[in-house]
Amino acid sequence: MRCLESAEVTYYRGNDLLPSTGIVLKNVGKSIVRILDIDDLSTHSRHVDQIQFQVPGCFHKSPLLVPGGRVFVWPGIQRVERMPLNTMTLIIESPRIYTQLGVPITVTGVAQVKINGSNQEMLAAACEQFLGKSENEIREIAQETLEGHQRAIMGNMTVEEIYKDRKKFSKAVFEVASSDLVNMGISVVSYTLKDIKDDEGYLRSLGLARTAQVKCDARIGEAEARRDAGIREAEAEKQRVAGKLLNDIEISKSKRDFELQNAAYEKEVQSRKAESELAYELQAAKVKQQIKEEEMQITVLEKTQQIQVEELEIVRQERHLDATVRKPAEAERFRLERLAEADRLRLTAEAEAEAEAIRLRGLAEAEALKAIAHAEAEQMAKKAEAWKNYQNVAKLDMVLQSLPKIAAEISSPLTKCDKVTMICTGEGDIGVSKLTGELFTIMNSLPNLIHTMTGLDIYKNIKTI
Known part of the structure; x- marks a missing residue:
């Protein structure tokens, strides 16, 4: 067979x-x-x-x-x-799974899966994996796989990301689960995040913050709406008032035109009536009108002349102001400027004269110093010449004449002392004799000092006299 x-x-x-x-x-x-x-x-x-x-x-x-x-x-x-x-609907629930930041939440997703019968390789894999199993067993295997991937994705995302971007979470679970289930011959038709629960109140806190922000935005929007409404009402009121004023103006113009036209008609009627009934009075009125016109012309002429007189008065006052205020002020300003210029020139001349006097004084002092220096130089030269001609006797005479002065200068400090205290620790004179002896010792050392400084031997020259 x-x-x-x-x-x-x-x-x-x-x-x-x-x-x-x-x-x-x-x-x-x-x-x-x-x-x-x-x-x-x-x-x-x-x-x-x-x-x-x-x-x-x-x-x-x-x-x-x-x-x-x-x-x-x-x-x-x-x-x-x-x-x-056929397509199987799976409810994927992951209770109290810790997210990336450690916040536990419960996520429920809905997945549509089916065995792919259009792909021979996936169909063969499905036969190998699930043939002989019931639909509930296949459903359980797919559900466990999807739940594992759902848990993994929850651990890699924050609560805010899952809550605010459900599409991103659903896409991540769909892509990861599809790549795994395709090896079993199962294709994921769709995956949707159905519900997010939070036992710790985390989502409620986020909702409260967002609710407060929304309420704040609502209050701000309401205030802005009231503000805009007030602005629009004011603008509408402004346009209404402007329109009313324009209408009033048009009404006034119409009334004026009507009254003018009515007056013209009335005038024409009265003129005709006067011409027919009161020709004399009309003529008298015309005369009166002409008189009034003449009076008006006279009034206009008087006003014109008055204006001219006022203009002339203004010119006169300006000239008077020039003569009494402006001209004297300008003259005073000119006088002050001249005085200031004269003071400047005087001060300049005085400064120049002072500088010249200082210069001349300096020259005179320089000449005087020059003359003094010249005289001193001549004196020193004459002294030097005289010293050359002096003999030792004359020199000795000068030294002897200077000795009393030297002795006086040596003893002068003692005359200024109120009290002299002398301490003697050895043998010899004490008291006044001790002080006198020291003075004589100083005086005896003078000839040797003079001989050392000038080369003049006082003892030798005295012996030769």
Whole structure:
């Protein structure tokens, strides 16, 4: 018997009988069926729902995967196993998971997953992983996988990031879970963050801060709205008042035109009436009018002349002001300027004269000093010449004449002392004799001192006299 691995056959639903030549299926939808080589496949009535077939090959051929379609199944030789391909809705709840900053929150997500029947590799992987398992078992495996990835993403994000950017969190879970579940043949159709709960009050604190900010913004917006409304009301009131004033002006103009026109009509009527009934009075009125006009002209002329007189008075007052105030002020200013200039010239001349006097005085003092120096030089020269002509006797005479003066100068300090205290610790004279002896000692040393300084030997010259 030849095994047909795939062919178009008739679909039997409900209590339809499978023919003895094989299982006939049609429009099989979204379940998977695997057919194995066994001998106990019955041919009685069967109920086949939406399935996908996997038919093992006959005579050592590879199995056939049928994700919807038709196939012959040999009774007693092959067995059909089913695996659902419909979309499964999973509620992923992660209770009290610590986020990046250590805040525990509970996150609930909703995922839509299904076994991908359009990709042969993923379909084969799904058959390998889940064939023979119920839908609840497949659902549990997918749910555990998604929850693990959801926990991992929560640990890498802060509460603020998860709360404020749900799309980012959902995208991260979707991408990580998809790359893992695809190896099982399961594709993640969608993932949505459904709910975030917080037992510690962290989200409530964030909400309170945001609520306070929103209320503050609302109050600010309300105040700004009131301000704008007041501005618009004031602007509208301004436009209303301006419009009312314009309307009043137009009404006044209309009244004026009406009254003028009415007066003109009245004048014309009265003129005609006067012409017809009171010609004399009209003529008298005309004369009076002419008189009034003449009077007005006279008044205008008088006003004109008065204006001219006032203008002349203004000119006169200005000239009087020039003569009595401005001119004297200018003359006084000119006088003060001349006086200041004269003082400046006088001070300059005095300073120059003083400088000249100082210069001349300096020259005179210089000449005097020069003359004094010259006289002293001549005197010194004459003294030097005289000293050359002096003999030792004359020199001795000068020295002897100077000795009393020297003695007086030596003893003069003693005349200024109120009290003299003398202390003697050795032998010899004491008292006044001691002091007198010391003075004579000083006087006796003078000849030797003079001989040392001038070369004149007083003792020798005295002996030669």
